[in-house]
Amino acid sequence: MLAIQFDRFGGPEVLSPVELAAPVPGPGEVLLTVEAAGVNFADTHQADGSYLDASALPFVPGSEVVGRTPDGRRVLARVSRGYTEQVTAKESVLLDLPEDLDAAAALALMVQGLTAWHLLRSAARIRPGESVVVHSAAGGVGSLAVQLAREFGAGRVLAQVSTPAKERLVLGLGADAVTGYPLAEKADIILDAVGGELFDHALGSLASFGRLVTYGSAARTDFTPVDPALLGRLNASVVGFWLRPTLMLPGMVTGPLEELFDLAAAGRLRPVTGGSYPLAEARRAHEDLLARRTTGKLILTP
Incomplete structure (x- = not known):
């Protein structure tokens, strides 16, 4: 399967398309076929080595995806190694999405929201x-x-x-x-x-x-x-x-996320969706983000 990986630090130029074996779900996990992976500014810090939490190399970035379960459910999930065609996620963190909800909007509500x-x-x-x-x-x-x-x-x-x-x-x-x-x-x-x-x-x-x-x-x-x-x-x-440790605390995800989706459904909150890039062009997405050429949520599509 296609994935985006880096094996050294240095900025967008270190991001490279690679072929990796499909991941194998562990206990309580499910394999997702990725529809869209979210791009976050934190990903650019991971690529240049300035992130708060150092990554072990080689590393596939990406912390959230919209994808399909083997039985066809369309879901939003927090993951590791999301810049890829397939990824595993904990069954407990899956959020079912309607077919007509834009993937970029859902991903924006997950991390940015x-x-x-x-x-x-x-x-x-x-x-x-x-x-x-x-x-x-x-x-x-x-x-x-x-x-x-x-x-x-x-x-x-x-x-x-x-x-x-x-x-x-x-x-x-x-x-x-x-x-x-x-x-x-x-x-x-x-x-x-x-x-x-x-x-x-x-x-x-x-x-x-x-x-x-x-x-x-x-x-x-x-x-x-x-x-x-x-x-x-x-x-x-x-x-x-810092969002990452916040998500580990009781009550910090489900309630706020439900409120965000309710506000969006009621038309009182509009996620701004920016560019959509092919997965193989993750480097260009990072370059555009760092150059401040973008607005809103960026996504990668396999």
Whole structure:
């Protein structure tokens, strides 16, 4: 079967199509034929060796797929080694999908949706009326965070984007305005997956008792040291968030995911779907993602 693998670190150029033997399901597992595999920004960090959790080489990336079980069920599943034509998944994590639900939209709700939900609910602990600033607001997580902030009662939602086309997108999703720094007024919550200079600007823009939630380092710069005395003077906090260990905690998946799918079904949440790439062109998907040429959720199709 065809898979995408890397055996060294270095960025998109290390991704190569390879032929591997089909995996064999273990106890409690099922073999899935992949319809679409989700592409996440975290995958680019795995490829260049900067991910929070180092990967053993050789490595096949990919953490979620839409696929078919041997008996024909169409399902959404969290997996390992998802950039492939066939993959095993635990039977207990399968979520049945209707035939008319777009695969990219379902995959967006799985990883980007759960991330956005937990950024606002679990990490920032949003309260009605608070102002929210979303960095990278046209991306998979950001585009959902803009909508969920509004859904969760934010008083004002501001979006940070890089192009006029992305500005039009986020305003259409419900952002009140597009902003840069300095902000016109201090913010209660700022969601940042970039780090570097943008993190520094955000930290200085928090209102009293504000929360800066950091969940990535797309800038790939050294992490900014946070001075406890500065946090005291700001009367604010910095909160870190990583989805992977969150998914292992009781109650952190099923309830939030059900809410996300219900909101989407009701038309109150619109997953933004970006490009679809052939599985063999995973390298191009990573290149486009890193160059900020994309919006929303990217997928690979065998």
